[in-house]
Amino acid sequence: MRTCLSPNSVAVVLGTRPELVKLAPLIHELGDATRLVHTGQHWDEAMSGRFLRDLDLPRPELLTGVGGRPRAGQIAQSLGQLDAAFAEDRPAAVVVQGDTNATLAGALAANAREIPLVHVEAGLRSYDRAMPEEHNRVMVDHVSDLLCAATEDNVANLRAESLDRGRIELTGNTVVEVVRRQLPDRAARAALLAAHGLRPDGYVLATVHRPENTDTAEALGAVLAELDRIARAGTPVLFPMHPRTRAAVERFGLAGLLERLAVTEPVGYGDFLGLANHAALLVSDSGGVQEECTVLGRPLLVVRRSTERPEAMEAGFAALVQPGEELGGLARAWLSDTPERLARLAATPSPYGDGLASARIAALTAALAGRGAEPVVPLAA
Incomplete structure (x- = not known):
């Protein structure tokens, strides 16, 4: 102490x-x-x-x-x-x-x-x-x-x-300390990806839970439709689903949009970091992920109308997008230059400290x- x-x-x-x-x-x-x-x-x-x-x-x-x-x-x-x-x-x-x-x-x-x-x-x-x-x-x-x-x-x-x-x-x-301490080691991460049938830098990891994205069928449907489109184009989409999101999917009859996604129950924090650490792209409305992506060096599309964490945007790690075509268009653009983007972010320090x-x-x-x-x-x- x-x-x-x-x-x-x-x-x-x-x-x-x-x-x-x-x-x-x-x-x-x-x-x-x-x-x-x-x-x-x-x-x-x-x-x-x-x-x-x-x-x-x-x-x-x-x-x-x-x-x-x-x-x-x-x-x-x-x-x-x-x-x-x-x-x-x-x-x-x-x-x-x-x-x-x-x-x-x-x-x-x-x-x-x-x-x-x-x-x-x-x-x-x-x-x-x-x-x-x-x-x-x-x-x-x-x-x-x-x-x-x-x-x-x-x-x-x-x-x-x-x-x-x-x-x-x-x-x-x-968050810098948390991510460094909780990120699983290389062997554990390899086992985690193998368990989900994923290869490094070859998949999208998505989470959605905020009311602005789950309270209406239009908003949630627009997010899921673009994730479905990414999966149909050949990039696996891993989707640990929040209980609020699962209830909204059932309420709005959107289960058909999940068929091509790899839907799981919510994962533990260490497992989430391990999965995020090797994702080609993160899609999320979480505040914490906006910080974590800067420590992991991974690109993030933030599905929100506003953010209280502009530092991740300014440093080039993240972009703010709306559900629907804006999300899908930028996701496809970023996935098309994955190696270059990951190399650039790996060389960019986190704006959140030492x-x-x-x-x-x-x-x-x-x-x-x-x-x-x-x-x-x-x-x-």
Whole structure:
């Protein structure tokens, strides 16, 4: 452990599997100072329990009655239980990450009890007010005591909103560490591809789960039709299907568009990285994949109307596309020059830092909690 904190003194509040992934290296840095609190926003033993084991995380305090509620209900239910927990056993600091309902609930609970609050991955902005996550991340930034910004663009976003510069720290993104640690070794990756009947650099890996792509038959049908077209042209498409997407396919009668796709159940995080590491092209609406592709050096088409992570686009790893012809046309263009594109991306550094973000954030958190810490290694701009 790199910090000088008392056991269980830092409450790390999260509620989704992506938060487990992104916060894992920070939890390891904090060591026994971590008090892990899971709101249950995304909780099931098969998926969340597996992520805890795969990421070597401690068993969390688990809130009840949160999952399955609408946004306001999730926040309210989480906030009430967190407030009671913090009143009974007050932490020295609270850490939240990103922009989920759990993030906002944890931030409000800390603010209400005047507990120092750390926001990991602060300063992301899509400027799309139709995204609930945009409202969450803005509110959390404005009540946080320490804003851990992953990139210079994130720092600029925070300063543009007149947030105190003394609260803002450029730390890099923990995703760099996560990917490096969780990527299976060469032999395991070879076995993984063999199990799916795939060859390196010869397939598309696709994931779709966001409401903008699954809430209407038109949007989901447009995405699946283009994936089907890619498969018909001879490039295998591996499609680990999210439960929300599977339900939408059944609801809208779109199962016929899956016949040529290699559809699987959701895969573990390490397996996903192993598959992504050898894909000729990634197609996804995930925020995390936009970061992971820059560490893996793989091209990504982001099927969304907006993004809070423009760095991957600016560095040449990703492009924002709409479902339908725009997705299909660019996918075919990128697949046509796969060797050249992969060589170019392999030589391009990730914009998300040097892999030391969690050590910086742990030291800053310890300093905020008033316990002292090792000196923070600055991230080169």
